[in-house]
Amino acid sequence: MIDVEDLSVHFGGVVSLDQMTIQFPEGACGLIGPNGAGKTTFFNVLSGFVTPRSGRVVAMGQDLLSMPDYKRARWGLRRTFQTEQAIEKLTVFDNVATVYEHSTRSGKAGRSAAVEAALEFVGLTDVAQQTVRALGAKERRFIEVARAVVGSPKLILLDEPAAGLPDAETALLGGIIRSIPERVGATVILVDHDMSLVQACCDWTAVLDFGRLLASGPTAEVLRDRNVMRAYLGTEEVA
Numbered sequence: 001m002i003d004v005e006d007l008s009v010h011f012g013g014v015v016s017l018d019q020m021t022i023q024f025p026e027g028a029c030g031l032i033g034p035n036g037a038g039k040t041t042f043f044n045v046l047s048g049f050v051t052p053r054s055g056r057v058v059a060m061g062q063d064l065l066s067m068p069d070y071k072r073a074r075w076g077l078r079r080t081f082q083t084e085q086a087i088e089k090l091t092v093f094d095n096v097a098t099v100y101e102h103s104t105r106s107g108k109a110g111r112s113a114a115v116e117a118a119l120e121f122v123g124l125t126d127v128a129q130q131t132v133r134a135l136g137a138k139e140r141r142f143i144e145v146a147r148a149v150v151g152s153p154k155l156i157l158l159d160e161p162a163a164g165l166p167d168a169e170t171a172l173l174g175g176i177i178r179s180i181p182e183r184v185g186a187t188v189i190l191v192d193h194d195m196s197l198v199q200a201c202c203d204w205t206a207v208l209d210f211g212r213l214l215a216s217g218p219t220a221e222v223l224r225d226r227n228v229m230r231a232y233l234g235t236e237e238v239a
């Protein structure tokens with residue numbers, strides 16, 4: 001479980017997280033909310049880019065915010081960003097290997113097997129030795145997920161991982177994300193504006209609005225909630 005308690009982040013006069021309190025269960029969880037609701041800020045706090053004004057995050061019994069950033073990666077925290085992070089001139093293999101090396105104490109030991117497993121998991125084995133520069137949008141997005149699952153992650157934060165992909169590829173990625181808890185053994189928090197992707201991947205979903213929890217529970221119920229529809233979509237109907 002990931003227990004978030006009274007988490008507040010202010011940027012000058014902007015309140016991005018306002019005493020955010022949520023308990024994420026283990027498995028694949030959705031985190032949705034309108035633009036500017038604080039979703040990426042929450043990920044930035046967990047990964048150490050942003051220091052909160054107050055609050056606590058305890059993930060699987062571990063107080064995350066008291067750990068330096070590099071220890072969070074070794075503990076098993078991974079994230080993807082709204083924009084791709086893969087290095088153009090490196091091969092797909094090396095892009096994933098870099099994350100492995102930064103997130104384990106063992107350096108290169110076990111590296112090949114771990115990277116190969118991550119590439120196989122996302123279906124990129126065939127392009128392992130190609131440079132990212134040579135690849136299209138689909139492969140680039142899938143590399144981000146391979147970078148997130150390599151090693152032995154415990155908690156994976158995915159920030160709009162399917163952005164820009166057509167429906168068929170989004171559905172393929174959704175199947176991969178859905179299988180992360182069982183096949184990789186990590187809990188996933190998926191941020192996305194694509195409700196069909198969230199529904200396909202996540203049994204449980206939380207909704208943020210103005211930096212606060214608006215609703216949480218089984219995904220289908222949350223998406224039917226009138227307050228959620230009003231706040232998030234400005235409509236009475238979801239997907």
Ligand SMILES: Nc1ncnc2c1ncn2[C@@H]1O[C@H](COP(=O)(O)OP(=O)(O)OP(=O)(O)O)[C@@H](O)[C@H]1O
Pocket residue numbers: 011014015016033034035036037038039040041042
């Ligand atoms: N570094 C920063 N400096 C100032 N304000 C920031 C900073 N980062 C985020 N904010 C503000 O905090 C609020 C929450 O932003 P955040 O990026 O977390 O939203 P989001 O839910 O990820 O939105 P989106 O769905 O558009 O990605 C917004 O008002 C944003 O402008």
Ligand SMILES: [Mg+2]
Pocket residue numbers: 039040041082
């Ligand atoms: Mg965001």
